[in-house]
Amino acid sequence: MGAVLEAADLERSFLKGDKRIVALRGFNLAVVEGSFLTILGRSGCGKSTLLNMMAGLLAPSSGRIAYRGQPVTGPRAEIAYLTQHDTLMPWRDVQHNVEMPLELRGTPKAERRRTAAELIERVGLSGFEKHYPRELSGGMRRRAGLARMLAAAPETLLLDEPFGALDAQLRAELQTELLRLWQGSGKTVVFITHDLEEALLLGDRVVVLGRAGQILLDTQIDLPRPRDPDDIRLDPAFVALHRRVSTALKEGSW
Amino acid sequence: MSADVHHPATVSASTPHARRPAGPIEVPANRSWWDRHGRAVIIAMVRLALLVAALAAWQAVSGPVVDPLFISKPSAIWDKLVTWAGDGTLARNTGLTMQEIALGFLLGSAGGLLAGFLLAIVRVLGDVLEPYMIALYSIPKVALAPLFIIWFGIELKMKVLLAAVTVFFLVYLNVAAGVRSVDRALVDAVRLMGATRRQIIAKVLLPGAMGGVITGLRVAVPYALIGAVVGELVASNRGLGFLMLDSASQFDTAGVFAALAVITVIATILNLGVTALDRRSSRWKPEEE
Numbered sequence: 001m002g003a004v005l006e007a008a009d010l011e012r013s014f015l016k017g018d019k020r021i022v023a024l025r026g027f028n029l030a031v032v033e034g035s036f037l038t039i040l041g042r043s044g045c046g047k048s049t050l051l052n053m054m055a056g057l058l059a060p061s062s063g064r065i066a067y068r069g070q071p072v073t074g075p076r077a078e079i080a081y082l083t084q085h086d087t088l089m090p091w092r093d094v095q096h097n098v099e100m101p102l103e104l105r106g107t108p109k110a111e112r113r114r115t116a117a118e119l120i121e122r123v124g125l126s127g128f129e130k131h132y133p134r135e136l137s138g139g140m141r142r143r144a145g146l147a148r149m150l151a152a153a154p155e156t157l158l159l160d161e162p163f164g165a166l167d168a169q170l171r172a173e174l175q176t177e178l179l180r181l182w183q184g185s186g187k188t189v190v191f192i193t194h195d196l197e198e199a200l201l202l203g204d205r206v207v208v209l210g211r212a213g214q215i216l217l218d219t220q221i222d223l224p225r226p227r228d229p230d231d232i233r234l235d236p237a238f239v240a241l242h243r244r245v246s247t248a249l250k251e252g253s254w
Numbered sequence: 255m256s257a258d259v260h261h262p263a264t265v266s267a268s269t270p271h272a273r274r275p276a277g278p279i280e281v282p283a284n285r286s287w288w289d290r291h292g293r294a295v296i297i298a299m300v301r302l303a304l305l306v307a308a309l310a311a312w313q314a315v316s317g318p319v320v321d322p323l324f325i326s327k328p329s330a331i332w333d334k335l336v337t338w339a340g341d342g343t344l345a346r347n348t349g350l351t352m353q354e355i356a357l358g359f360l361l362g363s364a365g366g367l368l369a370g371f372l373l374a375i376v377r378v379l380g381d382v383l384e385p386y387m388i389a390l391y392s393i394p395k396v397a398l399a400p401l402f403i404i405w406f407g408i409e410l411k412m413k414v415l416l417a418a419v420t421v422f423f424l425v426y427l428n429v430a431a432g433v434r435s436v437d438r439a440l441v442d443a444v445r446l447m448g449a450t451r452r453q454i455i456a457k458v459l460l461p462g463a464m465g466g467v468i469t470g471l472r473v474a475v476p477y478a479l480i481g482a483v484v485g486e487l488v489a490s491n492r493g494l495g496f497l498m499l500d501s502a503s504q505f506d507t508a509g510v511f512a513a514l515a516v517i518t519v520i521a522t523i524l525n526l527g528v529t530a531l532d533r534r535s536s537r538w539k540p541e542e543e
Contacts (some may be wrong), residue, residue: 057442075446076270087443091461101447154445 003030004156005054010019010063010213012049019028023049024213032185036182036189040245046213047192048084051160054190055081056251061169067156079104084161086141088133093119094144095129101152119147122209123177139170144176150181164193172229175202179226196249200229200241208245208254217248307415326507334512343497348516351494354410354482355520358417362478363471366419368427371463372469373426374433375455391423395481399488417481422475425470432466433459472528479521 010027013020024046031037041047052058053065056075065072088097100118123143133141160235163171182189193199199206200221208217223237309328316327338344373380406412440458446532484496499507
């Protein structure tokens with residue numbers, strides 16, 4: 001299995017007044033096809049900048065980012081991106097929000113309906129098709145966002161702290177669901193989080209980022225799937241890994 | 255790096271057990287007709303009573319306390335309206351003023367919408383023109399009347415354009431603000447879905463700016479009326495504004511009030527129309543309790 005997404009010597013800085021703020025520097029990473037990669041780091045480590053570049057929303061200042069060998073110069077249909085905040089169109093109900101990626105592609109109405117209905121069912125939002133985002137709870141909006149992302153039938157999913165703003169129980173529920181949706185789908189996932197347990201619970205591999213995207217630790221997570229959020233905390237392998245990662249985070253703290 | 259090790263083949267994209275998402279529960283509210291509409295009915299009745307009381311007080315005061323030459327009285331105004339309605343004065347002049355309002359509003363709001371979207375979407379253009387637009391907007395439109403008489407004469411065209419100019423700026427400013435207030439994240443979201451520039455405009459900027467469009471149209475409606483009536487007051491021989499001026503010059507206070515009453519009715523009808531439009535397009539905003 002080759003690398004789907006590759007970053008080589010990636011750098012990104014922003015101008016602020018007459019200062020240059022370096023968000024990411026000398027960053028190298030290869031994401032294996034079909035794998036679930038979690039990227040863990042404290043706020044300000046350049047995680048979101050990295051994901052924005054992978055998604056093609058942001059151009060690197062220097063270095064290279066490639067998707068299947070081709071440089072990423074703009075958004076691509078094969079890559080979907082779920083941001084930290086909800087970006088559902090407030091004037092569209094759930095059904096029409098989920099249909100949106102298909103609508104942009106010119107998929108016929110009947111087929112759009114069918115796909116959307118199926119996805120809404122899959123994320124557990126049946127019965128809420130006609131609700132507008134403002135009428136939904138935060139968790140339901142996330143589900144709708146997830147369904148919309150899946151409607152685009154992407155090969156690669158980029159997720160930026162998607163469950164960060166949710167209560168613990170809901171987060172656990174959505175994590176389980178994300179794993180269920182991903183497993184066996186062959187899709188590649190890059191999942192950014194600042195939550196250590198979340199990173200270990202979800203990923204095949206975790207990359208720990210320090211300042212300016214410096215890689216503090218890059219390791220496989222050899223825990224059997226399916227993983228149960230409650231049991232896995234007691235697994236000795238999990239505990240050992242937890243310690244390694246948390247040590248790395250501490251050493252790299254600034 | 256073998257990621258595939260972790261994928262059990264027992265996949266499932268199949269439907270999970272029936273789950274309900276965490277969220278509010280919907281139950282029938284069982285409200286009676288009066289629970290639902292009682293407050294609205296009471297308010298409507300109080301409003302009506304207030305109007306009747308004000309008219310009655312006016313009628314009573316006029317004569318014994320204040321000279322009817324200054325304030326006329328409701329019965330005299332009604333008689334005047336009946337006379338005007340009888341001899342066709344009312345229909346002719348109201349029709350003309352309505353025509354000016356309608357044309358001025360259409361012309362002004364079409365221009366305002368176009369300019370608003372264009373200048374907000376082509377950012378550079380908007381940034382360059384912004385201070386000039388504000389400066390032009392700040393000119394009292396009445397002050398343009400003399401110039402418009404020179405340019406367009408004292409016929410229909412002058413009044414329509416005076417109304418249109420006022421409407422234009424109000425619509426333009428609100429639409430531009432509406433487009434700019436659209437969340438960047440929403441634009442990025444559809445870009446990520448592979449939207450073209452045209453799709454971004456049609457599916458995000460246009461619906462997202464709807465609030466600004468409605469506000470612009472709404473605040474502009476009374477100004478179309480003002481533009482038309484002012485145009486008539488400045489120079490004309492027909493229309494409600496002329497009727498008012500003509501009555502005043504003959505010390506016919508009832509005539510002035512009668513024309514004013516008609517103008518008020520027109521304004522109210524226009525406002526009701528805009529409110530109806532507002533309600534239709536903002537269904538996605540949650541209903542207030």
